[in-house]
Amino acid sequence: MITDIATIRLEVALESVETPFAQHPSNSDWPQEHVAREIRPAPDRYRNVLGKYKIDRSARCASCGKCVEVCQYGVHVKPAGYAFTLRPKDHLCIGPECANSDKSCIAQCPQKALSISRNASTDAMGDPRWSSDLILATWHQAATGHPAPSHLEQRRGASGGGFDRLCFKFEAPEFFGEGTQGANPNGGDPVAIAIEDIDTSLDLNRRGDERPQVHIDIPVYGGGMSFGSVSIHTILAKARAATAWNSFTCTGEGGYHDRLRPYDDHVITQVATGLFGVREETIQRVRIVEFKYAQGAKPGLGGHLLGDKNTPPVARMREAVAGNALFSPFPFHSVYSVEDHKKHLDWIKEVNPNCLVSVKVSTPTDVDMVAVGSYYAGAHIVHLDGSYGGTGAAPDIAKKNIAMPIEYAIPKVHKFLVAEGIRDEITLTASGGIRTAYDALKAIALGADCVVIGTAEMVALGCVRCACCESGRGCPRGIATTDPDLVEQISMEWATQRLINLHNAWREQMLAVLARLGMRSIRELRGRSDLLCYLSDEPAAAEEVSL
């Protein structure tokens, strides 16, 4: 059997230990707030929590309490003094796995009053890329701070390609015995590695120039989502979670909200083609500035905030007229060559001599050349945004068809940078379809240094991917909206905790995989595509192509 390592609960010392205030040179002139890296329960904010299964209690129930007695998962509750058993908390039910045990409420019920079925509402949620299992698993991780139980698939979606076709060799029966816990992938004697000795941190400045080092504690940071596209609570929660994890969030294109000032050290200022809300001081106060050339959701098409969402506060920050649709043109009209591109980066470096510069590009066929060009133009980070991701409103045709998915772009760029001999002088960041901790690990094994996430954070806050974020009052679930009523559905504290928890759950899964691979650092995993295998439909292809 495959050990479901993701469900191994890791006794990481994080839950109790307060992390020291991160020590780094700051470019901010604002008092920086400390956010504790504490893992606390942050349960679903809705009254009825969605589960994979639904338990129906018929009128035959005699409230004998047998189900309360047998269920190990807290599905059935009958508080002291109550005559009746409460409505089943069926989101806690693990389904058929339990039905085969002697702890099954269905089998044990003397009245045969209980029945179980798949929850139709849950089945109506999600899509092949984000299956309902992935959404539920992400909710579980955000609620508890730990990996989801095994009845929820939390590693892969159901898209039938890309990351969903890749797995680590240790997950495949063909390679059992290879790369198992304590094995040494570099050959030699097996090494047992303690979880607490594994490092998930990363330095982002690899150019060796005189600019300060920027260190992040997890190989994950938050993607750009502008004020206007998402609510201020969402933005602040992302920034606070980034602060807690000594990582980053990004302003997106829409200006730098004043309420982000206490987190300046963990914010990336984005300079995008529309230059909405970009000012010299917003470039000077941060440690990383990002140029957005293109975004994966709509590669080559620029940005678009629909008029409905351009409310007066949004318009004020973007220095635009409220109610008008705001287009961010494509491309930068000041950049039509790699030389122009260098001029752009030099401009930012001049305005802020102490920042790193990141270049966010999408994934055309010549993405490898773009990455090399960015390196020679002086970028510290090349951020590839694959075409299947993105959170913003985009034409459906662009989301599906334009530019290549990130799974293809990472190895293409990684191999090219290696061949050019500059791989170790630039940080390669991947985004656009990184849904799970396993996606992140696979992206790193394919050649990225770290990943950027967007949708995964939205899902952690309760997104069901109904895709209604772009128009009208915006997100019905209060995440991607600036509607004053809808925004109030989530509090900043709750949202912060959900994201801190999600990052912890991801980190626990990363540590478990690294331990299994015998690696002491996430940096050792980069480019180790030899540890992956491809799930093929052809049975005949079940042998190794190359080693």
Added chain:
Amino acid sequence: MPDRYHIHTAPAGPRFHRVGKFGNVDWREDCSRCSNCVKLRCLYEVYRHEAAYNRDPLVSVETLNECKACLSCVQGCTKGLLSVSVNPEFLAMGDDYWKPDMLLSTWVQADAGKIPVSGAGYRGRFSGPGFDSIWTDMSEIVRPTRDGIHGREYISTSVDIGPKPMRLRFSAEGALLSSPSRLLEIQLPAILDLPGWPVESKHLAAARAKAAEELKSLAMMPADEASELPSDLLACVVPILNENDIDARRDLVAAVRMAQVADGPRTAELAGRLQAINPQLVVSVRMVLSPSTADRVMELSGQGIKVFHLCADQHGRERLEDGRTGRHIKDALRDVHGRLVKEGLRDEVTLIVSGGIALAEHMAKAIICGADLVAVDTPPLVALGCHVCGGGQACDAGRNCPIDIGTVDADYAARRIVNLMGAWHSHLIEVLGAMGIREVRRLRGEVGRAIFMEDIEKEAFGDLARVPRAGVQA
């Protein structure tokens, strides 16, 4: 520069209750009448609209099944009584090519000519057969077009149909020997083909002609239907003629700009007869797309025929002689296109491809694979609300059509078709704009500006060990 081509769209709502994707299910029993009812707070007022419909079936019919499945009501109901599920009627529409989501998207585009926009990234399968295994390119930093999407630079979508002589020939005295060019320029690389299966409606041919006129495109139809149209529409009509029609319909042949004959043993002769009646006429040959298409195109090209309409089956595949299906258009077209390039003839001939062109992206991808333009057969029907019952096989337009397509009014139908093609035009601009290409003529055969799954999969994952999918825990 001539006036910029623009398709004027105008809202034209559906005629019938539309099948939506999600349905709300609720159980009245056990409701505690708590008055915190989440149904009242539905952001999209779905419950209110459905209640209104229950009282009066004529009220706002188009809002039925408009639930977006945000699940706010399901999760918020005090007693957890509500549920949402995917509408089985929705899932039953179309076939495995025309998926219900494609129908819904096409209907919405035909409503007002707008392109569908949504948030939260791509939602479908990673890739699929046929066109779903191609991604189009984008141009990152260095690109020739300054913002074609938002109108600051014009992106041309016009294409030429007809023989294109590669050079002019002159006599020793300097007199022009080449015959004058007979190019027919249309503004959209899509023309309106016959429906993919017989549909009984008197008005459909007129609707296609009217739509083609407004689109500055062309509409194909059998000669007898074309003859019944008012003469002012004929410039946009392509009659399909058979041997006996030609002499009987000399007036029609003289009035149109392009005509079509089915491929057969006497194709060149028929083409010659048509040309004799109307020297300016562009004659095209309609042929079934098959593995021998490239040979036949070469043969006919040698006989002076330069416009070919290659018809794939409804799912975009070759039709083999034994009735089986062959390769997808994308592969078959690359074959034909490649052969013509190799023989030095590609710029002389025009390739029109039809069959399986269901979405705007298929138009762009077929052109990338080597077509000059596409002909759309089923999408205009879907624009009118067609459910593509059983992939068209189950069509019974005479009696049981869910949208009563036989009774559709020609003007209304033309409006919906124009709206749909207007949305397709915008889609094409998006794809061209992302690539930094200024005109669709340059997209033809530009396989370098596309990413083919079979190539990229090998490049990215070719060095990974392969294991059978079935062996790994889902």
